[in-house]
Amino acid sequence: MGIYERQRHMVAAGLWGEPFRPDGDAFVAPLAAAAPVTGVAVDVVVETEAKFALQAQDEAVPPVEEVAPSSDSFGHDDARPRDKTQRRLAQNREAARKSRLRKKAYIQNLETSRLKLAQLEQELTMARRQQGHGAAGAGFLAPPVDPRVTAFELEYARWAEEQKRQAAELRAVLQSGAPELQLRLLVDAAVAHYDALFDARSRAARADAVFVLSGVWRAPAERFFLWIGGFRPSELLQVLAPRLDPLAERQASAVRALQNTARQLEDALSQGMSKLQQTLVDALLTVDAPDDGGGYAARQMASAVGKLDDLVSFVDQADHLRQQTLRNMNKILTLPQAARGLLALADYCQQLRALSSLWAARPREPA
Incomplete structure (x- = not known):
């Protein structure tokens, strides 16, 4: 019994005194040596000591707080796709807004063109009515207008717009310094x-060459x-x-040569027109001669009308010269020069x- 008390006292001293002793680990060997004598009691004491030791360690070590993710850790990586999505949505909204504005401007241009065409049709109708009244007062009726001529007048108005x-x-692209491809597309389109104008004028000339040559479909100036x-x-x-x-x-020399060639061909066409006019005058003068009863005057008038058909060829040749001059000029010049x-x-x-508009709106003296 005395041995048990002494061992219990020693165990208790080791249990409560170890945290304050620098050599607390030295007590492990005597405790292990005493284990065979008191088997159950020592096991209980050891278990209790281990429990209190773990509790002391838990109290000595401060709790670890959860660290919030920093801005440059996983949270930043998660926010990056969201930022990209927001930017993409903003770009899509801006593109849609610009598209709506362009569509609105296009519709407004179409409406303006439609109103201008309607006004032009009204002016043409009034002019033809006045022309018909004047012709009736002079003793003859104006011939009906070929629908192809009317179509050409409207087509030229659209062409001018x-x-x-x-x-x-072209002006915007030249000022902004856009890529060469965009400038090439605009030059080719022009x-x-x-x-397209030359083709339309050729069709109108086959309907009424005199109408095309008179230029009534153009502005006065x-x-x-x-x-x-x-x-x-x-x-x-x-x-x-x-x-x-x-x-x-080299370019200046080529431009001068092109200009000289154009003048020569212009002179040749002008001389051909003068000869045609003289032929028509001669044909009309022979109509005034006394008819021999064989329909000579009628044949001469038919010949004069047939010669007017040659005017179509002159219109085609003149437009061909204009077309070739434009194309050769573009070959001589650089792309920016051709655009300018x-x-x-x-x-x-x-x-x-x-x-022409200023001339038409000029103040006139009262009649």
Whole structure:
């Protein structure tokens, strides 16, 4: 019994005194040696000591707090896709807004063109009525207007509006320094636009060549510079020259050669027109001769009408010369120079139309 008490006292001293002793680990060996004597009691004491030791360690070690993810850890990676999605949605909304604005502007342009065409049709109808009344007062009725002629008048009005729009695009691209591909597309479209005018004028000439040559479908100031239904190619080059500088020596020489060739062909066509006019005059003068009863006068008038059909050929040749001059000019020039030249030609045509509007709105003296 005394042995048990002494061992219990020693165990208790080791249990409560170990945290305060620097050599607390030295007690393990005597405790292990005493284990065979008191088997159950020692096991209980050891278990209790281990429990209190673990509890002391838990109290000594502070609890680990959960660290919130920093901005540059996983949270940042999770936010990055959301930022990309938000930016993409914002870009899509901006693109949709711009698309709606472009569509609205396009619809407004269509409506403006429709109103202008309706006004033009009304003016043409009134002019034809006045022409019919004047002709009836002179003792003859005006012939019916070929629908192909009316279609050409409307087509030319649309052509002028499209030329104005293309000029605005060319000017914007030249000022912004857009890629060469975009400039090439606009230059090719402008040249094709003139080709469309030449084709439409050829169809109208087959319907009524005199109408095309008279230029009544053009503005008054445009008619003042009219040559066989259109502009003179040599004058075209003269208009474009100031906008093409600086030209290389090779380019300047090629432009001068092209201008000389255009003048020669213009002179040849003008001489052919003069001969045709003289032939018509001779045919009309022979009609005044006394009829021999064989229908000579009728045959001469039919011959004169047949010669008027030759006017279609002159219109086609003049337009062919204009077309070739434009194409050869584009071959000589660089792409930016060709764009500036086409822009200068469009501005020139618009200035002539503006001059015609000012002329029509000028103050007139009372009758």
